[in-house]
Amino acid sequence: MTAAPIETARVWLVVALTLLGLFFSFVSMVGVLRLPDVYSRAHTASQADTLGAGFGLAAVALTVGLAGAGFKSVLLLFFIFVTNPTAAHAIARAAFEEGIVPWIEGDDRR
Amino acid sequence: MADAGPPSGDDDPDADGSPDAAAASDADAATESASAGAVIVPVEPSSTLRSTIAHVAEAAAADGAAAIHLVEIASWRNGDPESDERAAAAERVLERAAAWANADLDDSEAPGAADVEVVTAVLGADGYLFGADDYVRVLAEYAEANGADRVVLDPEYTPVGNTTLLQPLEFGLSNTSLSVETAPVDRPTRRERFRTEATTGRFVALFGLSLAFYLLLGDPTYWFDVVTGVATAAVVSITLSRVSLDSNPAFPRTPMRIVRGVIYVPVLLFEIVKANLVVARVILDPRLPIDPTLNRMRVIVGSGLPLMTLANSITLTPGTLTVRARDSDLYVHSLVPWAREGLFDGPLERWTRFVYYGRRAARLPSPRERDDVAILQGDDATEELPIAAADGGDPGSGVESESGDGASVEAESTADPTDADEVTDR
Structure with missing residues (x-):
């Protein structure tokens, strides 16, 4: 009976982390739909990966335990943190090189 | 550094020169020896550097070239932390290369050998160079200033440790008025x-x-x-x-960097969470109160890995997105004024300097205090937006390397008239 409260706390923590991950992924999706141009959309696309995937992977690590597979999910998070901004930068740079002017307030293309 | 030693040795100058060099020497012979321009050789420690210099020295002596310019393209920017050590290392390499070239010219028995001057130079140390396009621009400027018309590339030339650079460099140079050739030397089977x-x-x-x-x-x-x-x-x-890796790990610098990097991770995570909450609020707000602008920020972090760390940290933080890195400037798109102000206050720049150079380097003034920032769009704009192709693009303007940007040259030359439509319907 002694381990039960810790076990319960862990389950609730996993649920909380998953919900947080879902929330940030949802915000990111809304952002991609609502924001006006390629540059501002790239902002929120990277948001999904950082905190959305971040909280998701934290939940995974907590579920499977930090030894073994949990450690790999930390490595995965590190991988995302390196590749995700690189991809966002590549998209933004490509748009810039194509001469796409970033949308500003008062611009009528939307 | 001119060397006028008496010709000695028994090498035939044309024996293993390239077909081009041999043909040129046939035509000009010794009569017009002074008319041939100077040769530029980008230098970097490589296994074929020795034989490349031998080839260049022989060809130059045979053609009667005016000078051999041994140039190192800087992988640092003067004034950055640790730039002095890098500059000193480059000087040592250049000295060694110049000594080889002078020795080869001494040994050559071609009549022009005594007139060939050996010059060394470090190029591009006043900004960050990012790729083949920047190298081409720097080389072309130097060639113009020094009357050089030829570039000879070491087949293993790999500045900033990028092994794929030689091909685009050769391609980029072929778009300028310079003639370019790769030294026809054998790659050694064992490493020197x-x-x-x-x-x-x-x-x-x-x-x-x-x-x-x-x-x-x-x-x-x-x-x-x-x-x-x-x-x-x-x-x-x-x-x-x-x-x-573009330089050797060193003790205690490398372990210290790792330790300071570990300290940086939670700081970065905190910044990310903070910015995420602000951006989430903006996105979920029904009025969508965004005010995106493109901004320019001149950064002091050092070329290569530190700059990549800073650019990636900026992109990881929601609300700011690194669009382009050019010279020493980062072009950063910001979604809301809050993110822009945070960027200009430079906490990420300071932390990046801390990770790579320690606490003392971190204490430089923020970009705003240094006046190294500019807003490129909107009512508060302080500078013009540097997008050349904004109104449909001018395919002709990009052909010269003047724009200093091979990649955008490529983009512009492939751009078609529909470009303008694409801009407007976004």
Whole structure:
């Protein structure tokens, strides 16, 4: 009976982390739909990966335990943190090189 | 550094020169020796540098070239932390190369050999150079200033440890008025000491790192994983040690950087969470109160890995997105004024300097205090937006390397008239 409260706390923590991950992924999706141009959309696309995937992977690590597979999910998070901004930068740079002017307030293309 | 030693030795100057060089020397012979322009040789420690210089010296002596310019393209920017050491190392390489060139000219018995001047120079130390396009621009400017008309590339020339650079560099140079050739020298089967010295540390570091990673995923106590791990790490470090790391690890600098990097991670995570909450609020707000602008910020962090760390940190933080890195400037798109102000206050820049150079370097003034920032759009704009192709693009303007940007040249020349429509319907 002694381990039960810790076990319960862990389950609730996993649920909380998953919900947080879902929330940030949802915000990111809304952002991609609502924001006006390629540059501002790239902002929120990277948001999904950082905190959305971040909280998701934290939940995974907590579920499977930090030894073994949990450690790999930390490595995965590190991988995302390196590749995700690189991809966002590549998209933004490509748009810039194509001469796409970033949308500003008062611009009528939307 | 001119060398006028008496010709000696018994090398035939044309014996292993390139067809081009041989043909040129036939035409000009010794009569018009002074008319041939100077030759530029980009220098970097490589296994074929010695034979490239031998080839250049012979060809120059035979053609009667005015001078051999040995140039090193800087991988640092003057005034940055640790730039002095890098500059000193470059000077040593250049001195060594110049000594070789002078010795070869002494040994040559071609009549023009005594008139060939050997000049060394460091180029591009006043900004960060990012790729072949920047190298082409720097080389072309130097050639113009010094009356050089030819560039000879060392086949293993790999500045900033980027092994894929030679091909685009050759391509970029062929778009300028310079004639370019790769020195026809054999690549050695064994590595010369000069190069080995320069890369052993990198090799060992990358080998250790990839082996550790492999065993982390596998089982370090199982012999099969250990054997395959060693084989994999060997392949990785042989092929990539010069690509992945651009300088040797050093004690105590490298461990200190890792420790300070570990300190930086929670700081970055905190910044990310903070910015995420602000951006989430903006996005979920029904009025969508965004005010995006493109901004320019001149950064002081050092070329290569530190700059990449800063650019990636900026992009990871929601609300700011690194669009372009050019010269010493980062072009950063910001979603809301809050993110822009945070960027200009420079906490990420300061932390990046802390990670790579320690606490003292971190204490430089913020970009705003240095007046190194500019807003490029909107009501508060302080500078013009540097998008050339904004109104449909002018395919002709990009052909000259003046724009200093091979990549945008490529983009512009492939752009078609529909470009303008694309801009407007976004």
